[in-house]
Amino acid sequence: MRYPMAGMKPKRGHFDRAHLPDPLTYYATELERLRPAGLNASARCPFHDDAHPSLTVNLATGAFRCHVPECGAHGRGVLDFHMARYGFGFVAAAKALGAWSTTQ
Numbered sequence: 001m002r003y004p005m006a007g008m009k010p011k012r013g014h015f016d017r018a019h020l021p022d023p024l025t026y027y028a029t030e031l032e033r034l035r036p037a038g039l040n041a042s043a044r045c046p047f048h049d050d051a052h053p054s055l056t057v058n059l060a061t062g063a064f065r066c067h068v069p070e071c072g073a074h075g076r077g078v079l080d081f082h083m084a085r086y087g088f089g090f091v092a093a094a095k096a097l098g099a100w101s102t103t104q
């Protein structure tokens, strides 16, 4: 889709995946006692009252999944995690993670 008047584009932003934090760095900050094990890490799930490390995160992709069926929290990356944990929408989460670029 093209703008009818080139040069009159409103200032707008876009999601910049390259600026998302590294999953290990992010989850080490967000989760208590993160335990890395190869490509994955586990920790207590922040989405339910968890006494065990029920949450598994993939340190390559940032995908996360809680293995307690009654909770079932899951997502595809750190952005999904941030949205779920803090109740942010997509843009607010991207901004909070420094992955929102504004272009003129």
Ligand SMILES: [Zn+2]
Residues within 6 Å of the ligand: 045, 046, 047, 048, 050, 054, 066, 067, 068, 071, 072, 073
């Ligand atoms: Zn859970």
